Amino acid sequence: MRIFFQHFICLLFLQNLIAQVQVEVNPPENIKSIVFKGPTEDQFPVIKIGEPLYLEFDDILANEQDYYYKIVHCDYDWTPSSLLKSQFLDGVDNQRITDYENSYSTLQSYSNYQLTIPNDNVRLKVSGNYLLEVYNSYNEIQFSRRFVVYKDVVTVGTEIKRSRDFNFINEKQVVQFSINSGSTRLTNPKKEVK
The missing domain is CATH 2.60.40 (Immunoglobulin-like)
Incomplete structure (x- = not known):
């Protein structure tokens, strides 16, 4: 019972630390x-x-x-x-x-x-x-x-295409984004670009 109580208190404390x-x-x-x-x-x-x-x-x-x-x-x-x-x-x-x-x-x-x-x-x-x-x-x-x-740092272009999935060819689209970073250096785009 004492271990359960300690875990419960710890969980309450951690819940407040996690950003809402x-x-x-x-x-x-x-x-x-x-x-x-x-x-x-x-x-x-x-x-x-x-x-x-x-x-x-x-x-x-x-x-x-x-x-x-x-x-x-x-x-x-x-x-x-x-x-x-x-x-x-x-x-x-x-x-x-x-x-x-x-x-x-x-x-x-x-x-x-x-x-x-x-x-x-x-x-x-x-x-x-x-x-x-x-x-x-x-x-x-x-x-x-x-x-x-x-802030205008990069330019973003979009291109909308038909879906490649024949089941949804008339219902869904594919959107492709292209980012022109100009003089801004993107070291790890998958993590830096949201």
Whole structure:
């Protein structure tokens, strides 16, 4: 029994060490109309480094609550990366969202919050997968959204062909990618290219 208990404690400890995949957290009932986009209207922003990222949402409690944002850098598989904040952010996050206004002459009262990144407090330094988290004043996560930042380092070409499997010749396709690395040196492409 004692050995079983030790193994159980060890498993609990190891479970916390393994990185968790970052998933989007859905907002509570009082947060509505979340718009999260880059320069295009896509709700999953894929932006070039330096391009703006926009977040806008409404709080129907309309009590001018304080909301804060944090930025998490993730690896290719959406687990938190080992980078320090100073390695992927220029400035500091965990700042209050100060751009908000209350509704007037509306049937439903609400407060509209807006955030743009980069801003005076923070800008992104490196490409990769990111998670933007919004917290209330009690440090409780309200919602989160994923986004991707890229840097033009290589060019990627694609070619779509018919399937070679006759059972699926009219249903499936084969996609071939070609990567022109230019001056970027790829030592082990199978591990370096995701």
